[in-house]
Amino acid sequence: MTLDSPKQRIHAIVIGCSLAGLFTARVLSDHFERVTILERDPVGDHPESRRGQPQTRHLHGLLAQGFRIINDLFPDLEDALVKGGAIISDMGEAIRWYHFDGYKKQFTSGLHAVSVSRIFLEWNIRNYVARLPNVAIQSACAVRGLVTNNDRTQVLGVHAVTGNDGEKETTIGANIVVDAAGRGSSAGKWLESVGFDRPQEDEVKVGVGYATRLYRRRPNDLVGARLVMISPTPPRQKHMSFLFPVEHDRWIVSAGGWFGDHPPTEESAYLEFIRRLPVSDIYDVVSRAEPLSDVFTYKFSSSLRRRYEKLTRFPEGYLVLGDAIASFNPIYGQGMTSAAMQVQVLDSVLHQEPNLTGLWQKFFQRIAKVVDIPWQMAACEDFRYPEAVGKKPALTDLTNAYLAKVHRATHHDPVVYSQFLKVMNLMAPPSSLMHPKIVWRVLRGGSD
Numbered sequence: 001m002t003l004d005s006p007k008q009r010i011h012a013i014v015i016g017c018s019l020a021g022l023f024t025a026r027v028l029s030d031h032f033e034r035v036t037i038l039e040r041d042p043v044g045d046h047p048e049s050r051r052g053q054p055q056t057r058h059l060h061g062l063l064a065q066g067f068r069i070i071n072d073l074f075p076d077l078e079d080a081l082v083k084g085g086a087i088i089s090d091m092g093e094a095i096r097w098y099h100f101d102g103y104k105k106q107f108t109s110g111l112h113a114v115s116v117s118r119i120f121l122e123w124n125i126r127n128y129v130a131r132l133p134n135v136a137i138q139s140a141c142a143v144r145g146l147v148t149n150n151d152r153t154q155v156l157g158v159h160a161v162t163g164n165d166g167e168k169e170t171t172i173g174a175n176i177v178v179d180a181a182g183r184g185s186s187a188g189k190w191l192e193s194v195g196f197d198r199p200q201e202d203e204v205k206v207g208v209g210y211a212t213r214l215y216r217r218r219p220n221d222l223v224g225a226r227l228v229m230i231s232p233t234p235p236r237q238k239h240m241s242f243l244f245p246v247e248h249d250r251w252i253v254s255a256g257g258w259f260g261d262h263p264p265t266e267e268s269a270y271l272e273f274i275r276r277l278p279v280s281d282i283y284d285v286v287s288r289a290e291p292l293s294d295v296f297t298y299k300f301s302s303s304l305r306r307r308y309e310k311l312t313r314f315p316e317g318y319l320v321l322g323d324a325i326a327s328f329n330p331i332y333g334q335g336m337t338s339a340a341m342q343v344q345v346l347d348s349v350l351h352q353e354p355n356l357t358g359l360w361q362k363f364f365q366r367i368a369k370v371v372d373i374p375w376q377m378a379a380c381e382d383f384r385y386p387e388a389v390g391k392k393p394a395l396t397d398l399t400n401a402y403l404a405k406v407h408r409a410t411h412h413d414p415v416v417y418s419q420f421l422k423v424m425n426l427m428a429p430p431s432s433l434m435h436p437k438i439v440w441r442v443l444r445g446g447s448d
């Protein structure tokens with residue numbers, strides 16, 4: 001094995017070729033001579049859901065902040081998505097959103113929503129990354145552990161097995177290894193095996209279950225909106241469903257519930273679950289539409305955050321990001337955007353730091369700030385349910401009492417809804433909802 005000098009930026013390894021790994025490789029390609037993505041699954045040349053990322057069959061909404069970053073990272077991607085059938089629309093105009101016992105007021109928000117299947121989005125991004133001259137994607141290559149120097153202070157590469165049956169062991173050297181292996185990342189185990197502590201974990205148990213189905217989309221299926229979201233009024237209701245248009249004239253419908261109240265998969269029971277939602281907008285479409293897939297399910301037990309920023313010892317040359325750092329209750333649609341924001345931090349620290357030594361500390365400190373906001377937003381909403389178990393963020397009950405009024409104000413006040421959409425899309429800080437102009441509008445009630 002030949003190993004590059006750790007002081008140089010010759011070779012970077014990314015573990016995982018899902019979205020966080022692809023974003024990472026794109027950024028590292030600006031900073032390293034060569035980048036290799038190692039992916040455990042065989043990766044084909046068409047849009048498909050792989051074993052290592054079963055969530056990709058389910059509806060994925062991309063927040064406006066994520067879409068903005070992705071457009072910066074991958075110029076021309078938007079054109080490719082639209083050519084392939086993605087639908088881009090103004091969020092405020094396009095979404096018919098029932099939430100807290102009322103429809104939010106549709107208005108022109110200036111925030112763009114891209115409606116596309118998760119596998120088609122990833123396939124386009126993967127094609128882009130695969131065309132970068134200094135990036136290689138090695139699929140059917142499972143990383144099994146870290147290679148370190150003798151005193152175990154520096155990661156020098158990875159041990160891996162390659163081939164569809166994992167038949168060949170190999171060692172690959174690198175100046176930096178970035179773990180984007182998702183929630184199931186073995187980073188904690190690997191760190192322990194070379195003498196470091198695992199990160200502390202924060203968990204909020206939500207017991208969410210999803211069931212998703214694709215349907216044929218006809219032009220007049222939905223009038224006056226392009227997407228529908230039906231969200232519950234917690235703790236009274238526990239069910240939700242979203243209907244988004246995706247490429248090839250299809251609808252994707254995900255229905256879900258908290259704390260074990262999950263949608264069934266049997267056809268008529270699935271429809272009945274959707275029929276029992278407080279409004280009929282999604283039922284009206286899917287009860288008449290032709291199903292194009294089975295009903296796929298996914299169980300998500302808890303939001304999970306790994307506190308790498310609290311570690312005081314860590315090997316040089318190793319970073320972790322994406323769902324491997326934080327996987328959020330998917331109902332809030334934050335994972336892809338959080339990964340994109342974390343990768344922006346990676347880009348920034350690599351620009352600022354001339355050498356890689358000590359990079360991990362600055363990286364994890366800054367990542368923690370990026371994760372804090374979506375984590376607290378998701379956790380606060382989940383703690384509206386008394387069944388939620390975990391560390392409750394400070395002032396959750398007070399925040400939720402005020403946000404309930406914000407949600408109700410969005411039914412009639414486009415100024416409040418506009419600010420709420422910006423916060424939800426991670427385009428503005430949550431504190432902006434406490435601006436006196438917004439507080440006054442929220443508290444006075446009434447229409448605009």
Ligand SMILES: Cc1cc2nc3c(=O)[nH]c(=O)nc-3n(C[C@H](O)[C@H](O)[C@H](O)COP(=O)(O)OP(=O)(O)OC[C@H]3O[C@@H](n4cnc5c(N)ncnc54)[C@H](O)[C@@H]3O)c2cc1C
Pocket residue numbers: 015016017018019020021038039040041050051052053055056058059060061062063141142143144180181182183184185186210298300321322323324330331332333334335336337339
């Ligand atoms: C049901 C559900 C719905 C969701 N909906 C949304 C949504 O609406 N909006 C949103 O933004 N986010 C959503 N998310 C989250 C989103 O899917 C993830 O945040 C996003 O895919 C980024 O994840 P990732 O790349 O970090 O990890 P993953 O997508 O989990 O990918 C990890 C990759 O690493 C590979 N891998 C793992 N171990 C190894 C190894 N040892 N060696 C090599 N390769 C390895 C895996 O095969 C996989 O390809 C949802 C999640 C779920 C579960």
